[in-house]
Amino acid sequence: MKLTPVMSKFILHWGEMGWRWGINRAVAQVHALLMLSPKALPADEIAETLDMARSNVSTSLKELNGWGLVRTVHVFGDRREHFETLRDVWEMFLIITRERKRRELDPTLAALRACATEADAGKAETDHTKARLAQLIEFMELAGNWADKAQALSPAATKRLLQLGDKVFRLTG
Amino acid sequence: MKLTPVMSKFILHWGEMGWRWGINRAVAQVHALLMLSPKALPADEIAETLDMARSNVSTSLKELNGWGLVRTVHVFGDRREHFETLRDVWEMFLIITRERKRRELDPTLAALRACATEADAGKAETDHTKARLAQLIEFMELAGNWADKAQALSPAATKRLLQLGDKVFRLTG
DNA sequence: CACAAATTTCTAAGAAGATAGAAATAATAA
DNA sequence: TTATTATTTCTATCTTCTTAGAAATTTGTG
Numbered sequence: 544m545k546l547t548p549v550m551s552k553f554i555l556h557w558g559e560m561g562w563r564w565g566i567n568r569a570v571a572q573v574h575a576l577l578m579l580s581p582k583a584l585p586a587d588e589i590a591e592t593l594d595m596a597r598s599n600v601s602t603s604l605k606e607l608n609g610w611g612l613v614r615t616v617h618v619f620g621d622r623r624e625h626f627e628t629l630r631d632v633w634e635m636f637l638i639i640t641r642e643r644k645r646r647e648l649d650p651t652l653a654a655l656r657a658c659a660t661e662a663d664a665g666k667a668e669t670d671h672t673k674a675r676l677a678q679l680i681e682f683m684e685l686a687g688n689w690a691d692k693a694q695a696l697s698p699a700a701t702k703r704l705l706q707l708g709d710k711v712f713r714l715t716g
Numbered sequence: 717m718k719l720t721p722v723m724s725k726f727i728l729h730w731g732e733m734g735w736r737w738g739i740n741r742a743v744a745q746v747h748a749l750l751m752l753s754p755k756a757l758p759a760d761e762i763a764e765t766l767d768m769a770r771s772n773v774s775t776s777l778k779e780l781n782g783w784g785l786v787r788t789v790h791v792f793g794d795r796r797e798h799f800e801t802l803r804d805v806w807e808m809f810l811i812i813t814r815e816r817k818r819r820e821l822d823p824t825l826a827a828l829r830a831c832a833t834e835a836d837a838g839k840a841e842t843d844h845t846k847a848r849l850a851q852l853i854e855f856m857e858l859a860g861n862w863a864d865k866a867q868a869l870s871p872a873a874t875k876r877l878l879q880l881g882d883k884v885f886r887l888t889g
Numbered sequence: 890c891a892c893a894a895a896t897t898t899c900t901a902a903g904a905a906g907a908t909a910g911a912a913a914t915a916a917t918a919a
Numbered sequence: 920t921t922a923t924t925a926t927t928t929c930t931a932t933c934t935t936c937t938t939a940g941a942a943a944t945t946t947g948t949g
Contacts, residue, residue, distance in 0.1 A: 547840045549831050553849070556827045563738045563820055569907080578852075581844040586926075596909045601927055622917065623925065632855045647736055654729045658722050667720045671754040676726070679751075682805045685878040692885045700888045705858040711884055712865045715873045742937080759896075769939045774897055795947060796895065 544592045573603040583616040583625035633698035644690040746776040756789040756798035806871035817863040
């Protein structure tokens with residue numbers, strides 16, 4: 544696969560962006576390439592296109608698979624596995640939200656609750672500490688609830704919700 | 717300042733969590749400590765409490781200040797600057813949203829638009845590439861609009877909006 | 890103004906992470 | 920089964936990030 548200047552630009556930027564959000568640069572670049580590719584790509588072609596080692600592509604694809612962002616496709620007359628990413632940006636958004644909640648928000652909430660329990664049990668903690676923990680727990684719980692509710696929506700409904708914009712904000716009175 | 721086991725646990729977790737989201741571990745730890753502290757702390761006390769070099773604390777505080785998450789306070793009879801963080805979790809959330817949008821989403825949107833313009837001008841790009849860019853731009857624009865609208869809310873209103881929960885999701889029909 | 894305290898910037902050393910290639914494993918076809 | 924191709928795992932190297940301390944600067948005091 545031959546990259547045009549626009550494609551290169553996009554892939555590099557996406558890699559950079561993902562990296563800022565705690566995603567390995569190579570992983571984000573592979574993802575970006577698959578988004579641009581109209582057809583599923585075999586690993587060696589990805590390696591060649593992005594000029595990275597075949598083994599890194601393998602690791603990156605495994606990682607993306609763990610996120611549920613790529614799937615494997617088979618092509619007649621070709622023994623190699625071909626990889627493609629989701630077609631719908633909104634589905635992608637929902638998946639990333641779900642995964643980040645599961646991997647980061649949930650464990651944080653668990654840790655905060657453990658802290659709070661421990662703080663209530665012992666007598667060493669100040670009221671200030673307890674209050675702060677309670678605030679954070681409340682915040683994380685609400686955020687988590689939102690993420691869960693979003694999961695129940697279809698990608699199309701998610702888009703519609705974001706498009707509502709003003710109407711939502713008017714609810715706050 | 718002496719840390720209780722609960723405080724240590726919280727600070728370490730917060731550092732880890734921030735790090736996963738692309739924030740320097742030391743920066744997040746300083747922030748966590750300031751959240752727990754009932755009073756503003758001078759830099760050298762932070763360094764001693766967290767067992768890190770004075771210079772790192774200086775850098776971290778500067779970074780947090782850049783985010784608008786800490787402010788400086790002066791104490792009578794003490795030449796040193798004292799630092800405190802925001803009291804309200806919701807205000808904190810709004811600030812972080814604003815800053816991440818400004819630093820990451822806006823530049824990404826700009827890059828995507830540049831890619832799209834370039835793609836339309838030249839003849840090298842496929843329709844698939846153009847369509848993908850358009851989808852991403854639409855998504856980022858909507859997300860950005862939401863972030864902007866949230867900025868207009870008070871911290872209390874933000875909390876209320878999140879508490880509405882179901883009502884919001886019912887809007888999608 | 891000179892001195893002292895506080896703070897920041899700079900840099901070199903150390904730690905952690907990413908990467909390429911080799912080796913091992915698995916899968917397919919003859 | 921054996922040979923060949925595809926894929927993954929492992930590890931040593933390289934790069935990048937982090938950090939501590941020194942030096943420089945700024946700020947405040949007598």
